[in-house]
Amino acid sequence: MRDFDYAAPTTLADAVMLLSRGNGAARPLAGGTDLIDHVRTGRLAPDTVVDIKKIAELNVLEASPQGLRLGAAVPCYRVYGHAAIVADYSALADSGHIIGGVQIQTRASFGGNVCNSGPAADSTPSLIALGAVCVIAGPKGTREVPAEDFCTDPSKNVLQPGELLVEFRIPARAKNSGSHYRRFIPRNEMDIAVVSVAASVTLDDAKQKIIAARISLGAVAPKPLLATDAAAVLIGQVPTDDILAKAADAARKIATPITDMRGTAEYRTHLVGVLVTRVLQAAITRAKGEKLDYRPGH
């Protein structure tokens, strides 16, 4: 592997300084499951690797009445092992369980998954559906970007040279709300999404009508999408099969998938409808406080 220097700063300020000084040749290391492979294959050629796992802000994992704070370097296993996330931010646990295998989940972080900015990333749709905000630190200070605006193209995002994703802030779960993430793959596990969908749904006090919803689509555009029109169809409605089908139709309209070995554009567009319906049904089940019959990877 290419030669590089290694630094493991313990403060955010030092990390930003190291990343800025490198003039683009310094790369942050969280779980390393993408970075180390990319350096080995020559896709990335950093002079310095900045290990960010010793910085407190990037390891924060805290659920409170104000919401959830999820540090960018927190590995997947801590996400799905966190009782409050499983209960209140279920889509995140769904995502964490199916990113790679168990070995990858020990190391890989949601922050790294989002910064890698793959269109089929398994964590990004869940963060978008749950209304996450990305907190970014850089040489000019701190700024916040909604999760749906973070990725811009395959492997591209809004981070400027010297900037570092610090944490996700997710609003507290509303009463009578639930969320789910699911992807379609032709196997049970260890694959890249052909299509993926995350949804978060809030019901009224009678648990009949939908009063708020966010739907996100993965692997059907150059970046994960927020399906605003599909969610708008649901507002004020009782989620009948007919209403869910209308939301699925609206979601299909914004999908602009490519054809590749995982599926044709037509197939992917069809799957968007199927998955939006199923994921909404699952999120509604959870919003009602009922147990969802779902095993990760199946």
Next chain:
Amino acid sequence: MSKKRVVSATINGNTTEFLCEPRQTLLEVLRNVLNMTGTKEGCTNGNCGSCTVLLNGRPVTSCLVLAVEADGASVRTIEGVACGSHLDPVQQCFLEGAALQCGICTPGFIMQTEALLEQNGHPTEADVRFHLAGNLCRCTGYDKIVRSVLAAAEFKRGEATT
């Protein structure tokens, strides 16, 4: 060349110091610096699980860990599984269940199984298959491995009650 670093880690219970370059992976250091060749190199990109070791008790693919990251950590490898010539129940069950042919994937499967059985003493077949999804075997077709893992779980439960 970047300066070599001194790394101190507890490997299979022994405090071990080694010198490594930042670019060296834990897998490279285990095999080439410490001569612990039980951990196997397969794909070197995290897909196959051959190089699985336990880092602070959790399974990782050691090809995707920098050796410098192991400073202060505890590492458990296949060399630390048997007690002298006395095989661990997982190893014994793999042997009796013919859960290996060429053997390259086996140390990774054993370590991944150790991690599973430490967490879950009563895994179902689906649990085993899900947990072992990050380990590839091109010889056995997996059934014998899965059956051997279930046998090891049963054996360990028996051990715990006697």
